[in-house]
Amino acid sequence: MEIVNSNCASLSNYEVLEHLQKVKDCRPKHKGQLATITYETLRYLENTPCKDQTEESIKECIKELAPFKLHKTELLIMINSPPVTPLEIQFIVEESEERLTEDQVQEILSIISKHFPHVQKTPQNEDEQSE
Structure with a gap:
């Protein structure tokens, strides 16, 4: 296995929530698994402390x-x-x-x-x- 990018960083739940909200608002409605994953992740994160951060x-x-x-x-x-x-x-x-x-x-x-x-x-x- 080869390390492709050694400068990757971890994201906080707040950053993931912000990104997914932008994806949801900017792009046309997705179909299939991507839409489901985005929806379920947003639903989960909106019930965590990051929603108020x-x-x-x-x-x-x-x-x-x-x-x-x-x-x-x-x-x-x-x-x-x-x-x-x-x-x-x-x-x-x-x-x-x-x-x-x-x-x-x-x-x-x-x-x-x-x-x-x-x-x-x-x-x-x-x-x-x-x-």
């Missing part, structure tokens, strides 16, 4: 998270599925116990909630945090 909120969030030296993949996961509890951060950040203090985890959560206020704690999440 903006390019500016994502950029600002990434800037504020820079001091924590998170990997690109960790940042992408935090953008796609913003954490609301310390436990979620432990799942996202590799070796989080060694890399982050409890204060840093709380600061990350406050940055996430500042830039993505639409992501709210559910009663279930609050119960998990109090345990």
Whole structure:
């Protein structure tokens, strides 16, 4: 197997949603599998936190998270599925116990909630945090 393009990057759910909406709006109606895939993907993404995100909120969030030296993949996961509890951060950040203090985890959560206020704690999440 040969690497054709070593400069490819991962896309956030927000970027995929924006692109698919442009494709849907600009092109004539597709028929067949492409239309189905576009429709189903749009339907899925419109039920995720990315539907309320903006390019500016994502950029600002990434800037504020820079001091924590998170990997690109960790940042992408935090953008796609913003954490609301310390436990979620432990799942996202590799070796989080060694890399982050409890204060840093709380600061990350406050940055996430500042830039993505639409992501709210559910009663279930609050119960998990109090345990």
